[in-house]
Every structure is written in structure tokens, then in C-alpha cells.
Amino acid sequence: MRRLFGGLLLFVLFAVPLLVNGLSPNLNDDVLGLIVFKADVQDPLGKLASWNEDDDSPCNWKGIFCNPRSNRVSELVLDGFSLSGKISRGLLQLQSLHKLSLANNNLTGTLSLRLGQLPNLRTVDLSGNSFSGPIAGDFFQQCGSLRSISLAQNEFSGEIPQSLSSCSMLASLNFSSNQFSGQLPAGIWSLLGLRSLDLSDNLLEGEIPKGIEGLNNLRVINLSKNKLVGEIPDGIGGCMLLRSIDLSENFLTGGLPNSMQKLSLCNDLSLQRNAFTGNIPDWVGEMRSLEALDLSANNFSGELPNSLGELHSLKVLNLSRNTFSGSFPESLSSCADLLVLDVSQNSLSGKFPSWGFRLGLQQLVVSENKLNGSLEDAFASSMENSRQKLLHLDISQNAISGGIPSAFGDLSSLQVLNLSRNLIVGSIPNSIDQLKSLDTMDVSENQLKGGIPFAIGGATSLKKLVMDKNFLDGNIPASIGNCLQLTFLSLSQNDLTGPIPAAIAQLVNLQHVDLSFNRLTGLLPKQLANLGHLVSFNISHNQLQGDLPAGGFFNTISPSSVYGNPALCGAPVNRTCPTVLPKPIVLNPNSTDSSPGSMPENFGHEKKILSISALIAIGAAAVIVVGVIAITVLNLRVRSSASPSAAALTFSGGDDYSHSPSTDANSGKLVMFSGDPDFSTGTHALLNKDCELGRGGFGAVYRTVLKDGRSVAIKKLTVSSLVKSQDDFEREVKKLGKARHRNLVTLEGYYWTSSLQLLIYEFVSGGNLYKHLHEGSGGSISWNERFNIILGAAKSLAYLHQMNIIHYNLKSSNILIDGEGEAKVADYGLARLLPMLDRYVLSSKIQSALGYMAPEFACKTVKITEKCDVYGFGVLVLEIVTGKRPVEYMEDDVVVLCDMVRGALEEGRVEECVDGRLQGKFPAEEAIPVMKLGLICTSQVPSNRPDMAEVVNILELIRCPSESQDELA
Template identity: 35%
Template sequence: MVTNLSSPPSPILFSCLAILLIVVFVSGDVGAAALDAQATYLSQMKQEFTGPAMAGWDFSNSSSPAINYCKFQGITCDAAGNVTAIDVTSWRLSGRLPSGICKSLPALRELRLAYNDIRGGFPATLLNCTAPASLEILNLSFAGVSGAVPDISPMTSLRVLDMSNNYFAGAFPAAAIANLTNLEVINLNENPGFHDWRPPESWLSRLKNLRILILSTTSMRGGIPAWIGNVTSLTDLELSGNLLTGEIPATIARLHNLQLLELYYNNLTGVVPDELGNLTMLTDIDLSENRLTGVIPESICALPRLRVLQMYTNKLTGVIPAVLGNSTQLRILSVYRNQLTGELPGDLGRYSGFNVLEVSENQLTGPLPPFACANGELQYILVLSNLLTGAIPASYADCRPLLRFRVSNNHLDGDVPAGIFALPHASIIDLSFNHLTGPIPATIAGATNLTSLFASNNRISGVLPPEIAGATTLVKIDLSNNQIGGSIPDSVGRLNRLNQLSLQENRFNGSIPATLADLHSLNVLNLSYNALAGEIPESLCSLLPNSLDFSNNNLSGPVPLPLIREGLLESVAGNPALCVAFRLNLTDPALPLCPKPARLRGMRGLAGSVWVVAVCALVGVVATLALARRWVLRSRHDAEHDGVAASSPASSSSYDVTSFHKLSFDQHEIVEALIDKNIVGHGGSGTVYKIELSNGELVAVKKLWVSRRSKQEQNHGHGGCLDRELRTEVETLGSIRHKNIVKLYCCYSGADSNLLVYEYMPNGNLWDALHGAGGWGFGFLDWPTRHRVAIGVAQGLAYLHHDLLYSIVHRDIKSSNILLDADFEPKVADFGIAKVLQARGDRDASTITIAGTYGYLAPEYAYSSKATTKCDVYSFGVVLMELATGKKPIEPEFGETRDIVQWVSGKVAAGAEAEALDKRLEWSPFKEEMVQALRVAVRCTCSIPGLRPTMADVVQMLAEAGPTTGRTAKDAGNKDSSGEHKL
């Protein structure tokens, strides 16, 4: 049939064309409306979130915003202009996610909000992002999100769910997760606020696509379920930092795709399954900090891709399999604190880029592995406390990347390779307690990052080279019990960061350099048991009240008066030629009186008589004045108490006296000054007085009333009248000599009250200095002053934790317990709840009494009442945050259930440390050093105690980040480090 083209179109054709035009028109309207809705939502986001990065979302330059937003940073669109992804990671935003996100952005597949401050808990608007086509990737890590996790099961399109490092609490969303059958990644790491829970077996049948399961520090309990071995898609399984018990199921060996297995910091028992050697894809395994027994399976050590093997702090026995020496991939071997025996693999590190050797505190024998640094990448050699023998391999001297070299407490012998002392990046060189020989070379000047040189109890000889002053970062030197001779170089006085100088039991001769008085940071100076001669420089007394020991030398001349005043005559004992200028009392040790000058020895007769008369007259005048002052004080006391009976405790109580220093006052002078006008503060247990003594000195007196229980204990002969906490403080402070620990002069204990007499601190406490009305000036002092406060407190705590026979845990470190002297030198005070840890072989000696102050308490108190030195480290981290930020531990701006630790950690994680710094120091030239201090504080406040550094390490890190040089603190160490070893 031939169509007639000239005939008019049929009505049907017109109808079809009309319908088509309507569809096109309506579709265009819908598309434009959708694009406008997207622009509106993004504009709402800009309004809801504060942060400078949002300025880039500029809607002001166009009447049609939909044209521009696809070009905004953080926005990804498809070809039709539909928003498919929002990524504002680390934008330092603060605010709430507007509602209606999935309705307004129907094509959204990825939402990344990590490292921001998301308010209002889990964004409820996301629960409307339902299938079939909806959100697939949600990243809320390090976003400060708190509260409960709602039922997220409607979000069935999710493939990646990352809510790690937040503050979620309440029930774990186990059932909801089981319904998200498309999940490939689950990361809820570091959310310890979840209630105790166990993973449900329903995960096995539903999460078929799961590749990464990270549930570390989520309060998971019970045993590792055997069915986990059937989730064969897993490549990464991390369950560390939980409450897991029982044995490691051998069924994990079925996870043939597994590359990373982390089960550290649990309470797992039993042996390490040999079947794990079937995991041929495995690169990292960490089973540390458990209670595992048995041997390290050779099958695991032979895995072809193994890079990291960590099983430290268990009860493993047997040998380290020699097959590890054949590895071409191994970088980290960390098996310290076990019961391992035998020799280290001879070829260890020969064929791989070996980086970390940590085998301390075992029973290993034989030589050090000669090829450990064969590939020039070794940074840590930590083999402390073993039975190793032989010489230090010469090749180690050329291992320039070394950061820590610690071989102490072994049986090593031979000369120390000279290059060991000159390693350019090493911060710790520890050779102590071996049989090592040879000199300390002049090349030590090249050790420009060295903070600690430990070589005590060896056979090192030669002299101490003057070039040691080139190692300007030194904080601690301990060369005691060696055979070093010659004089102590004057140049040592240029090591202005030096905190400890121990040279006792050597062969040093010559005089004591007066330049040592320039070491203003020095806490320990021990020169005993040498052959030093000459006088004790008077200038060294400026280092008091720190530990000074000049005993058992050949010193002569008068003992400086400050040493006598401090009751430190024992520190000069064993020097027969020393003398005292005069007797303070009849209890002084039997040091002879210094002879009179020759021109006076022959004076007799009238001149001598005049001298005697003058002295007697002077003594009489002083005694008369003292009696008169006492009468005046007593009169004032009686008047101010308005006729209080003479038998009142303040005026006539009889006290037992326990003194710890030479006293320039007596009991009556203290008691009679306990009047209202001298009160400077009140506490929960008593009153504090500021008292000016007759000699012009000031003391602080803490008056504590005796409790009924203490009186009962007194009546039964239990500890006199001292309360338990008071007795703790007296026993603790009485034995301490450190410039950063408050000095306790004496204790007066009576039937109704107890008096503690301390040195007076004119600048009060750190809390008032930082947070008092207007900051009263301290907040405006420069960062070097604050840094000095921080490092002083750290040094005091390091002394308590590491330098005493038994560690002392303070248990209540807070800014109000840090006192400040006239020069803002800090002193740690208030030891009422301190505890001496007498370990008796227990590696983790601890106390079990809950103590401390909210805001400063370590998080482990939430599930354990044990207090260890790591609790003090956490509390110090809070104080360090106060110093750097000027904020209190708890502030309204931190939001609900948040504190300064969470707030600062979020800022640091997001790279926004500068925003957290004290605004009163915003013009400080030391901002980088303040940022480094915040990073140290974050490490101190890690939620896992074992990952916190020791206080000794903190001293070093703060010294390295000191404002005098502007150097940055090293961020050395990670989860495989122990405070005692790597850091």
C-alpha cells in the first residue's frame, strides 16, 4: 500500500505527540526540582556545620545554585548532576547533619564525615536511607558521636560501616548488623562504652560478603566463637582490647584469605594453634598481652608473607624457631616478656627489611644476631634481661637508623664498638649490667638525638671525653660501677637538659667541677666512691633539695652549710678530711670541727675572753627575743580565740614529733600560730595554715582532725593516732628527696589532731593558676614556663615510678595537687592515697582501691578497680592537656558525656590541634611545641593502659619537644611497643 504523504495527519498521531511533549515537559520539571532540592540540602549543611572549609561551598554567585555545587570540594556528582558522594573527612566541622538527606539526595551512595565533631548522637536522618538504591558507604570514625546506636537495620544497602573511635554506649547493635547482609566492612574499633556482649551466630549465615571485621575495644566478652572460622570471606579480623577468655579456636585456620589477625589485650589462655600455619596469606599476627602458654609454632614462623609477629607478654616457652631467619618479609619480631629459651635465629634479618627486634625479659642465650641490620632498616634492638653472651656485632655500629639500642642485663662482653656511642638518631643507648669493656669515644659528640646513656655495671675504662657535651639532648647519664678515670670534664655543665648524672663507683679524680651547678634540671647527682679531691663547691647547693651524693671520696674542707641544714651529712660520709664549721646540735655525725685560721689559733687572753663574752651575749639576746615573741604570739592567740580555755588543742596539746629534715622551729612555734588569721584554705579533711616562723621563713601546716576510727586504732595499739591516709602521706613523703616533690618537714601527731608541716608554696596550685578568676596572670605566661611545669611534674612522677626500690603510685594526680613555688617550679603534693607497689615478682603490681578525681581517672576504672603506674600516666596526660589548652577537664563546650581527653583526641586525630590551644597564647611563637605536647598528652591518655608510655618516656618526649630548640617530639612507638622497652 502507498501512503499519501499529502493527506493531513490522523488524530491519533496528534494525541501521541501531545502525550510525548507532556512527558518531556514534566520530566524536565521533575529533574530541575530534584537538582534544586539537592542544592537546598547542601546549603542547609553549610548552615548547620561550622568550620572554615565550608566557605568553599559558595551559593552566592549564581541564581541557579544547581549549576555550581557539583564543583564544590567534597562533592561528587554523576553525569546528570546528582550528588553521589559527600566527603568532608578532616574538615574540622562541628554541628548536626540536617534531616532529609536521603530524600533530598536520592543518588547518594557515599557519606564520609570522619574526623569532625558530629553533634546530637548518631544522625537519625540516615535511618531513612533504605533500599533498593541507597547509601552504601558510611564513615563516622573519629567524629565525636556519643549515645546509643539506634536500629540501623533499615540501611540494607550498606557495604562499609565505619563508626570507630567514638563514644557510643549502651547495647551493642549486634542484631541490626546481622540484617545488613551486604556489609563488607564493619569497623567499630575503640567504643568501650558498649555493654558486655557476644557476637551472635546469626552473623555466620547472613554476613556472607564480610571482608573486614574490626571490633577492638568494644567490651566484647566470652570466648572467640568457633563459627568465626566459617566466615571465609574475612581478610582482616581484629578483636583486641576486649574481655575475651578461653582458647583461640583452631577453626580460625579455615580463613584462607586472612591477612591480619589481632587478638592482643585479652585474657586468652591455652596454646597458639599450630593450624594457624595454614593461613598462607597472613602478613600480621598479634596475640600479645594474653595468658597463652606452649611454644611459638614453627608453622607460623614459616609463613611466606609474614611481616609482623607479635606475641609479647604471655607465658610462652621453648625456642624462637630458626626458620624465621629465612624470612624475606619479616619486619617486626616482638615476643618480650615470655619464658623463651635457646638462641636467637642466626640469620634473623639477613634476607628481609628487618625493623624491630623486641625479645626482652626472656631466658635467651647465645649471641646477638649479626645480620639484624643487614638491610639497613633496623630501628629497635631491645633484648634487655636475657642470658645473651658474646660481643656486640661490629655491624651494629653502622646501623644508622637505630632509635633504641638496649642490651642491658645480659652477659655480653668485649669492647663496645665505638660507633654505637655515635649513632646519630638513637635516643636511648642502654648497655648496663654486662661485662663490656673499652672506652667512651670522643665521637659521642655525634649522638645528636641521644637522651639517655646507660652503661652502668660494666668494665668500661678510659676517661669521660669532654666531647660528651656535644650530645646536647642528654637527659640521663648513668656510668656507675665501671673503671672510668681522669677528671670529670667541665663541659658536662653545658648539658642543660641533664636530669640524672650517676658516676659513682669509678676512678674519677681531680676536683668536682663547679660548672655542675649550671645543670638546673638535675635531680640526681651521684659522685660517690671515686677518688675526687678538693672542696665541695658551695654553688652545687643550688641543686638542693635533689639527691646529691659525694660520699666515699677524698674531699676536704668545710661541708657547705645547706647540706647540713637539709640533714644530708650522710651524703658526704667517708671523706675523712671534711669538717664542719660549727655544731648545729649534739646529734650531728662525728665530723670534726674545721680548724680555726692560723692567725686566730694563737689569740688568747683578753681577745679570747671578749669573743666568749660576745657569743654568750648574742645567745642571750636571741633567747630573750624568742621568749618575748612566744609570749606575744600566745597573747594574740588567747585574744583571738576570745577566752578559749588554755587546755584547747591548739595551744597545749602534746604531740609526738616525727621529723624528716633539720628543723629550724619547734612544736610550740607551730602550734601557737594555728590561729584564724593564718588560715589560707579548707579541705575535706582539715585546715591549711600559712605560718611565718621567727627566722622569717614560711611553712604550710595541714591540720587534720583525728577520726573516731583512728582513736580506736590508737587505743588498740594500731599505728598511733595517724589516719590510714595520713600515715600513707607521712611514710611516703618522709622518704622522698626530689625537687619536684613537695617537702614534708615533719609530722606532729596528737590525740585530737595531726599536723603536717610542709614547705610553703607562694604561687598556690596549678588549678587556681590556670582556672582561677581571670587566670590571675599565669595563663598569660609564656609556653616555656608551662613546659617547665609539665616537665617538672613528669620528672617527679618518673622518680616515684622508676627511681625507688618500690614504685609509688600517686593515684590522685590533678592540677590542684601540683603546687608552684616562687619561680613556678612545680611540686607534686597530697600523697594521702598513694600506694607503694611491692611487686614481689608480679609484673603488673597494682592496687585495688578506687581512688582519684573525676575527669582525671583512667578509663580502666570502668571495668577494673586496679591502679597501676599507668593510671598516673593517664592523669598526667589530662594535666598536660590543661596546660596546653587552658581548659578544665570537664567543660560544657565538650558536649554530653565528653571530657577534655575526648575533645583533644578528636582535634589531634583531625589534624586540628591548633584549634585546641589556649587562646590566651595565640600569639605564642611556640605553637608547634604546644602541638607536640598535646600529642604526648594523647598518648598518655590512650584508653588501653599498655599503650601509654612510662613517665620516664614522657620526660624524654617532653624534653625532645622543648621550646628551647623547637624540635618536634618523636612519635615513636605503636601498639607493639611496651613502655619499658621500645619507648
């Protein structure tokens, strides 16, 4: 509607002569022209609310200024009004307009107006908008009255029109921060009244045209941040009124033209980041008004001229990143107003300048040179009041020797101190506590000795402290906890001893900590887990002990950050803490040398005198021996009376799980969840080793055949693992019996006596996944089959979790493959049959799942939830895709699959991890996301792992259209 209204107004403006209420036509032109402008812009802040089309005059409107004699609009100033939209042609009605300023809005589009259509315009400022596109070639025609124009900070492109040369009265031209390209128009040099020229930050190229000497009134020229080449025109010396020259960040070459020495009024000369060569000429001292000289990042060479000392007004001298050689000219000590001196990254030699601390500098940077001498000498020749002004001192990467003077405490305003990579000796002075403003301190790679002073706590503004690669000894002082702003702490490669102080946990802003390669001892403070901003925490190669802090960053800490602490334990170091699990987590699950639940030989500290716990252990071992003997006798009795026992079994079928009425000693209770099969024909299998399918932490599994010819698998549970009451046992088993899913091995029934418990499952003929991957020809499992196994396992776990059943023991040997290649998850929920769901007991029953076990099994304070299954599933995914075991045991190393894949992902070579037996017959667009999903599932933090329902959704999204699938299968 607004645009329609604007169009109607334009029609009225240009097609219908108006005489309203006796007002003059000219006055009505201003009102209507501005209303048309308003109709074409958006005014979110209501800045133009006072613009009312019913008013007779716009002179009281906000942003409008009128000529008091003619009452015509002379200035339109709407800077920072947050307007958007386009400039309307309604402005053409403002024929008396002298100043048009629409800076710092969000106006868009191209410039459709022509300056010649507003003949009285003297100032145009459209900077800080979003105008785009090229400027029409005739835009500047008939612009003789224009004095100043700024199109800065827009998105204009194309070449600068040659018609600009017709603006003969132009004094200020600013087209900076756009995308203008092409050559600099030579016509600019014909604008003899030009005082300020700014074409910086564009894409202009070619050489600077000759003829600049004609700009006798030029005060400022800025052509920085373009693509200009060639040399500075020698005629620049003819612009004798120049105050500021900025040609930085181009590709200019050659040396400084001799005519520059005529520019005695020049205050600021910036030529940084070009390709200038040669020496600094001696005549530079004749540019007596220079306050800032920046020649950094060029190819200047030679010695620094003594004439630099004649620049008595000089405040900033930046000669860094060149190839200057020789020593500092002593004459620089005459530059009494100098505030910033940066000569870093050159080849200057000789002694550190004795006047460096005498001038009252704010910034002194001489890093990466070849300077020698001592700081103590330099300090001795300076006054305390001159030191107090220094904010930034960087003398790193030289050959400075001697000690750090205690007078360093006089640098009370110092914010940055970098003395690194020198030959500095001695200790760190206690006067450091006087540096209340110090933000960064780096004294690394020197020869400092002694301890870290307790006074470090006085530098309360410190954010970065680096002291690595020295010979510091003693303890880390607890006073460091006073440096509450600290984000970066590096004390590595020293000789520090003692514990890590708990006070470090007070530094809530810490992000990076490196304490590696020292001799630190003791336990890690548990409070470190509260450091919520940590990104890295390296304590490798120390003598720390005990378990890592639980929670926070330490749940995902890199193994390399804790390596080299033999007594440290926890998941990241692949070493189980003795108070949580009885076996190290890297124990070989394929070894037959140790029985489930047994303690490793020489575990913990050797005791010469038997403790109470040792006596209890011996007693427990004796009980186990008696139990084994009793079970053996029981088995012999069963063998001798197999038929009578079988005959005594009483069955009850149907879904009502009806109980057997038999309760005598020779009979037990059998419940089948469906049908009424004759089980007695198969009981002999329990005594026949030839029918054994395998053994696990919960017992042995046998195959037997029912009378109807159907095979079933019977798990004979280890008696010692089941001391729950019959009611508890039946409650848990019946819950498992209700689980029915195509990717689950169905539990068909159970048998109970006080001395014998059996679980009856469907028989799955294809063997388990572990054998397919690691003992057979794993290459015969195609990518398509592997993906379907992963998806099937995910769906079964999601189903179990929906029924509030946790598997607890997920691993490849518990994934069975049926005759159609379909995955069926077995052994789910059996941990619930344990007398108590204790981490110690549970870990002893599922030791063969080490490598799949979530880290919360090693942490007493973290609840075991469905997320434990998610972790095991993540490991299983990586095992299926890579064809590698979760833990590979080498001769002198242990490779953890999760860490290997994660490292490959970080190095950009994750595709190399896919099972080589697939020989490239897999879609990378599926395999890589699946591996990334596996890594996400194995996050150390349970809350970071997805739910299994989410995993199923992600896998279904990853599945690609299957045209290529058949080829890969």
C-alpha cells in the same frame, strides 16, 4: 533562633509541597534539607559560609558534590570542618546521597537516622566525633546498598545490633575505639563480601564465633584491645586472602591453630599480650609472606624453630616477654630484610649471635636473657656498613663479657645503647665521640675501669648518661659540659675523685644528677644554683666541703642527698658554715655549757701559730672580761643605793611621751605610754632574784607590782647589747609601744640611762607555751586550745608585719598564755635595738631560737624579711601539733622536726605525727591541713612561703564547724 529556624524548615519540608520559581521539588528538597542540617550545627570556622538558602542549587557549596546528570546531591563530605552539634533529620531529604562523610568533627548525640531512610547510601564515615549511646536495633535494616561504614573513635556503647547482618553488600566495617560491649554478633560471619573488619579497642567479650571460614574475601581482621577469651577458631585458615591479623591485647588462650599455615599471603600477624601457650610450630616457616610477627607478652615456651629463617620477607620479629629457652637459631641470619629483633625477657642462652651486627638491623634488643660471649667477637664478624644502620642496641642483664670494642664508633646512627648489668670489663673507648646521634647510654653495673673519657663531650645529643656501679676512677671530665641536651646523669658508686666541674652548670636541661658514693672533693660550683630544671641532685657520701650553692633547687635539697660529706655545710646538712654563723645549727639550745655567742671547741681547722683573727679574738675576750667586772661593780653600787636611785626617778605620763627633766647622774628617763603609775615601789625587784621570771638573749625579766596593785614584767636589757644612741633606742621603742593587739604582750613603757635600759610590759600570768608543751602535762592542752593558740599567734604576726615590724625571735618560749588560754606573743622587734642588724650578732642573741631560724640567716646574699617570721611560725605550728621540740637530741642522732613531718607526709602517715597525748581527740580534717600549712611556711625558698595575712585566711578556712569541737576540747 537557629533551632527555631530549623524547626520551621522541617515543617516546610515535610508539611508543605513547594514549587518555587519553577524549580523542581527534588532540587528544593536538597537545598532545604542542607539548610536544616546547617541550622543544627555550630560552624566556628565559617566553613559552611557558602551555604545560602537563597541559592537554587547546593552543587557549588563547599563539601557538596552532585550527580552531573540529575543535579542531585550525591556526596556530603565535611571532614575536619570543626563542626559541633547534632545530625539533623534534614539529611533525610538527600535521597540521592551515596556518600556521607562527617569525620573528625565534634558532633554529638545519638544516631536518630536509619540507614534504610537513605536507600542509596554506599559509604558512611562518622569517625572521630563524640557520638554516644547505643545504636538502635533497626539502624541497619534495609541497608542493602551499603559498602562501607566507619563509626570509629566515638563513644558508642551497648551491643552491636544483629541487624548488621542485613548489610549483605558490606565490604568494610570499622567500629574501633568505642565502648561497644557484649558478644561478637555471629551475623558478621554471614557478610560474605566483607574485606576489612575492625572492632578493636572496645569492650567486647566472649569467644570468637565459629564460621569465620565463610569470609572468603576477608583481607584484614582486627579484634585487638577487647576482652575476648577462648582459642582462635581453626576455621581462620579458610580466609586464605587474609593479609593482616591482629588479635592482640585480649585474653585468648591455647596455641596457634594448624590451619594458619594456609595463610601464605599474610603479611602481619600480631598476637601480643594474650595468654597463648605452647611452642612456635615448625610450619610457621610456610607463612612465607610474613613481614611482621609479634608474639610478645604471652606464655609461649620451648626453643625457637629453625623454620623462622625461611621467613625471608620478615622485617619485624618480636618474641619478647615469653619463656623461650635454648640458643638463637643460626638460620635467622638468612632473614636479610630483618630490621627489628626483640627477644628480651626470655631464658635464651648460649653465645650472643655473631650475626647480630651483620644483618643491618635497626633495633636489636636481647635484654634479660642468659646470653654469654663477647661483643668483640660479634663485632669482628660484621661489616662497617651494616653497623651504621643500628639505632637501638639493648643487651642489658645478660652475662656478656669482654670489653667494649673501639669499633663501636662505627655505630654512627645509634640512638640508644644499653649494656648495663653484664660482665663487661676494660675501659670506655674514645671512639664514643663519633656517636653524634646517641640519646641514651647506660653501661651501669659492669666491671669497667679507667676514667670517663674526655671524648664523652663529642656525644652532643646525649640526654641520659648512666655509668654507676663500676670501677671508674679519675676526674669527671669538663668536656661533659658539651652535652647540652643532658637531662639525666648518674655516675654513682664508682671511685671518681677531684672536684665537680663547673662545666656541669652549663647543662641547663639537667633534671636528675647522682654523683653519690665516690671520692669527690673540693667546693661545689656556685653556678649549679642556675640549673632551673633540677628535680634531684645526689652528692651524698663523698668528701666535698664548703657551703652549698645559694638559691634555686639547693634551697630545698633533701638532707639525704648531701649526707656523708663531713666538711659540707649549710642548712640541709644541719651544719652551719663558719663564715656565716659561729655555731652549728644543730647545737643543743638546752645546753648550759656554752654561753651565747661563744665558738664551739675545735671549730674549724686547728692552727699552731696564732693568726691575726685569733689575736683580735683574744683582745675582744679581754674587753668582755673587763666589761663583766665593770657591770658587777655597777650592780653592787646599785644594790647599796637602791632607795636613793629609786627616789631620783622622775616620771612622765600620758600619750605625748614627755621627757623627764632630770639629767643628773643619779636619775634616768622613764616614759610610760599610758597612765601615771608609781613605779618606785617595784624597783627593788630588779635586785631580787626571787622575782626573776627568766632570761633570754636580750636580758633578764622580773615581775614587780605597781603601787596600784597591778603587776608588770620588766625586762632588764643586757647593756652590752645596746650601744645605740638614746635617740635611736627611743625611736625603736616608741614604735613598739604603738603596737596594740589582743595577741601581743603590750609594751607599757621604758626606762633609759646610759648604763641601764628597762622595758616595761604587761604581766601575763599563764606562763609560756614551751613549758606547757614540754615541761608540764602537754596532754592537758586540747586540740581546740592548740588551734586557737596557732591562730592567735598568726593574727599577731600579721598585725606586726602590717606595721612593718619583724619579730626576728619567734619561738614557743616567747608565746605566753594568759589566764583565759589566749596566746600573747612577746619579745617582738627587740632585734632592732641592736647596734647593727647583723646576722652574726643577731644569731648570737637568739641562739635559743635555733630550729626556728630561717635558712636565710645562713646566707649572706638573701635579705632578711617578714618571711623569716613565717618560717619560725611554720616550725611553731609543727611543734604545737606534734608536741615535739623543733630539734630533738638523741644519743647519736639529731631529729629535725620539719624533716620528720615532711618525710611522714611523703610516706602517707602524717596523721601519726599528731601529739599522742591527744589520744585521738582531734579532727584529722583540721590537724593534717594545719601541718601541711606549717610545712609550706617552712619552705627553704622565702618567696614560696605565704604572707601571714594569707596564713590567717587559710587557718580560718581550715576551722571546721564546731559541733565536734566541744567534744574534742
